[in-house]
Amino acid sequence: QFHWWTFEHPGYIDAMVELAQLRQEGVIRHLGLANFDTAHLRLLLAEGIPIASNQVCISLLDRRATEAMSALCLERGVRLLAYGVLGGGFLGERWLDAPEPASVPDWSKMKYRRFIDAVGGWPALQAVLRAASEIGRRHGVSVSNVATRWVLEQAAVAATIVGARLGESEHRAGNLKPFTFALDDEDRALLDTAFAQTRRLPGDCGDEYRRPPYLTASGDLSHHLDSIAPVWARVPVPGRSERWTLDSGSVWEPLAGYSRAVRVRDRILVSGTTATHGSGHLVGGNDVAAQATFILDKIAASIKALGGRLEDVVRTRVYLVDAGDWRAVSEVHGAYFGHIRPANTLLQAGALVGEGYRVEIEAEAIVDP
Secondary structure (H helix, E strand, O other): OEOOOOOOOOHHHHHHHHHHHHHHOOOOOOEEEEOOOHHHHHHHHHOOOOEEEEEEEOOOOOOHHHOHHHHHHHHHOOEEEEEOOOHHHOOOHHHOOOOOOOOOOOHHHHHHHHHHHHHOOHHHHHHHHHHHHHHHHHHOOOHHHHHHHHHHOOOOEEEEOOOOEOOOEOOOOHHHHHHHOOOOHHHHHHHHHHHOOOOOOOOOOOHHHOOOOOOOOOOOOHHHHHOOOOOOOEEEEOOEEEEEEEOOOOOHHHHHOOOOEEEEOOEEEEEEEOOEEOOOEEOOOOOHHHHHHHHHHHHHHHHHHOOOOHHHEEEEEEEEOOHHHHHHHHHHHHHHHOOOOOEEEEEEOOOOOOOOOOEEEEEEEEOOO
16 A cells, blocks of 8 residues: 655656566565545556555545546546545444534544534534434444445445454444445435535545645644655756756756746746656656646646745646647646636647657746745
């Protein structure tokens, strides 16, 4: 099971390539991911990495993985390992009709209390608990059994991971009960009514570790993410006190005499960027969405190395070989910039330099003081 903190650093691709080689040699049987979002799972699959599973949070409160993630997994033969199924214990009889606690006693509940707040607070939790309780009475099982059964019935899910505290709580016998019944249409209708009283958690699987709102026990992780060293180093321009350049290691940068990005005072200009990793590897194969994902990660890493953030971007330009790719690339662009809304131009260029490249993107940012 492989976790990676920030996709702006492309080292996860190198690591997975090496792990795939070890698998081919028989050292590893299966390769799994943990907390990867849909776009980066897709990217690794486009790279030919044989991913067996992705461990992500799935519960009656967090249904993000049942959307695009599940569709991709079913299409490509990947299965989900679900954790957080009981919401740190909040999805149980103990909390049904209970008053909202002023504080929570342990790290797991601290984490999932943030999930509850994000989906609509205590009233939203109670709506879900009441529906699960009614279903449980009909089938003679517990609220937790209903919560687990719902996750198990999601088509892309292979297994659920239910925690235990040795000496405190242990529910092995009870955890077998989800295999003794199935949800029917009436049960699903009750849950759908409860879901309508909740808000969807923002973003995709794993985003709670990488961007606000940070839904972790400790809360804001920006200090941790900010401590990760930039992928590339900026270089001051001699004789220009307010100008820096940055190279990404592409063979084309020194050959053609340009920088990946340049900062002049508060302005950052990122060159037209393709899905080139290292000296010349095309990332994403023929998958234009995977190429766009890698490109925008590379642009974000360049801007960060020059002291900016993706939120500082004010303009992007997208060049396509085939205008028919507009939607796939636009959806990736929207996932990165939907909350920023920079000015944008998208056009068919007809051809890009380099075999296999289907999209090129450039960006401009203005760093706020």
